[in-house]
Amino acid sequence: MTLRLSDEQTEALRRRAEKEGRSVQQVVHAAVDEYIARHDADEEVRRLGVAAVRRWRAVLDRLGE
Template identity: 50%
Template sequence: MTLRLTDAETEALRRRAEYESRSMQEVVKQAVREYVENHSRRDLLSSVLDEELPRYAEALDRLGK
């Protein structure tokens, strides 16, 4: 895999890596892991709500009144 960044993105990544005393690769790999984890959780929650919310719609409607 090749990651193509703009000069500004590369410089920002370089500064961040230096600040954290880590390699640019380590910073990018951590960012990808966090992105996948966060989006996976959001997708799972959305899926559960889509499936379960209709079951409780009437009760939620009553509570809202």
């Protein structure tokens, strides 16, 4: 895989890695892991929301009256 960043992104990433005492690669790996985890959690929340609406449809309809 090749990741092309702008010069500004590359420099910001380098500075962040230096501040954290980690390599650029370690910071990128952590960022990708965090992105995936966050989006997986968002999908789970949406799934649970849909299930709750289905389960409580009658109650929600009565509350809306």
